[in-house]
Amino acid sequence: MSEQRPPLEIRLCAPRGFCAGVDRAIQIVDLALERYGPPVYVRHEIVHNRFVVDGLKAKGAVFVDELDEIPDTDQPVIFSAHGVAKAVPEAAKARNLFHIDATCPLVTKVHREAEILHRKKAREIVLIGHAGHPEVIGTMGQLPTGAVRLVETEEDARTFTPKDPDNLAWITQTTLSVDDTAAIVAILTERFPSILAPHKDDICYATTNRQEAVKEVAGDVDAMIVVGAPNSSNSQRLREVAERAGCPFAVLVQRASDIDWNRFAGVRRLGITAGASAPEVLVEEIIDAFAQRYETTIDVVTTATEDIAFALPRQLRQAAAE
Template identity: 60%
Template sequence: MDKTALTVRLAAPRGSCAGVERAITIVEQALERYGAPVYVRHEIVHNAFVVDRLRSLGAVFVDELDQVPDGVPVIFSAHGVSKSVAAEAERRGLLAVDATCPLVAKVHREVERHHRAGLPVVLIGHAGHPEVEGTLGQVPEGAVRLLERPEDVDALNLPTDSAVAYATQTTLSVDEARGLVDRLSARFPRLVGPAKEDICYATSNRQQAVKAIAPTVEALRVIGAANSSNSNRLVEVAAAHGCPDARLITGADDLDFDRLDGIRTLGLTAGASAPELLVQGVLDALRSRYTVTVEEVRVAEETTIFRLPPLPEREFPAAAD
């Protein structure tokens, strides 16, 4: 029986960004230099496929430093850590390797600079996200106010003639963040922002590609993890820009073919921590059921590469059995 024709509009850019690739490479190189185990505080990036592969090579993922034994290296994830975490690693004499995305580190420096200048600082982001926790932890507790919703702006107990500084999580919806910034600016005319917006180029580009595709497809699938901020924002952006059925999937095994029955146009993208291998896996699964025509919709070229930090030369004793 002939297969049904399906046009897949494939977003570009999509998938792993330079910060994610850098963090993964840091773990791989640490494993090569020191041997297993290498400990990683939190998921190096929010993608189970990536984490499971690194775990199979000898990476051990932990929630906190008290789970890291003495005498082994520990890597801080791409989301960054608070100063207290870095200080605890130093106090214990752990060899810490910082895989924080350079664009997250930029936000850290901004928040510190504004705090040192004596400005009230607000951070637009999602409570509990590792990146937000790390950013809040760059200054004394309570020094930065977290804003998640428009009503949080209205509730700020600050004089409206104050010079107020703001920063944002790097993986937010561009449109929602802009709305909050506009609300802040209307309430605090002396608002001070970053010289270049904090939402990273990869997040912005992937959202722009989804905006271009969403009105032209009957359904759209975002490959990513449930705890990935940028992946969830892509689903929201697709729904907000005309796609009637936008959903998050982890990969080919998560494809909901019953929901896709009868459609002729499907949008496909991947969050910034999802490798291209997962995209190709989804396309292969679709080809097993449909006659697939792929139309790539490209809105930007990405050439950013982040340099790797030097790994210390120190050798580590083998872990005890």
């Protein structure tokens, strides 16, 4: 007689997984491979997910850290969804490389915002974000060195010394914790009352929606799994949000094979979400792994509906139509 499996209620957050910017970036690489054939070169991971990157590699995408790793070629060179400093497309043009920009349009919005605040309004820019993240490097690289000052924490906001306290503006990385960012902005606004805010929040709709869904679930479960990569900012923020919202144990997991089953002993209600660069197939893989060990029921908790899609770059629109 087979051993009876313990019951497990899975509370599945919605929205979760791919956002419109990630979906567009992956589609750009796929369409470039279809239209131009391999190899297609991609500077940095197109999105922060090893499963996605490996899948594109298998189709003929070649990922590089910098343009100087790419030989002289007529094949496409694609910039990742996180955005790049201005020096990168300039270097591509200098080498006559055929480049396609897969930067998320919501990141591009932040880039344009920074330029307007700096060039037209002569403001010193405070960028709230995480040092070393590709998006932050790209945003800071839109303006001359020193024009953008990075603030990562509340303590940074308290100790930051501007050139002119009456001539500031703030912008943010698109994948931050909504609550952490609000706390930092509150400190900056209190210290510098004339600081300019963005016309519209820079934290993107997908980041906000996924965090709200996690907050709805986190207090009612024994544990939370965030499907995502360690270098994915929005995935790491989801794990942090879950813990702060009352979840006793929240963990980032890339694949079902990464699950430490001992840590889930005694769990009877499990929350599952996925970062914006994690494909749904990995969520299904993890649900299946629990279903092999538990008698599972699934309750989908929906806090928002997303129907946003972004236009493809001009070079690939015909390929998409075909």
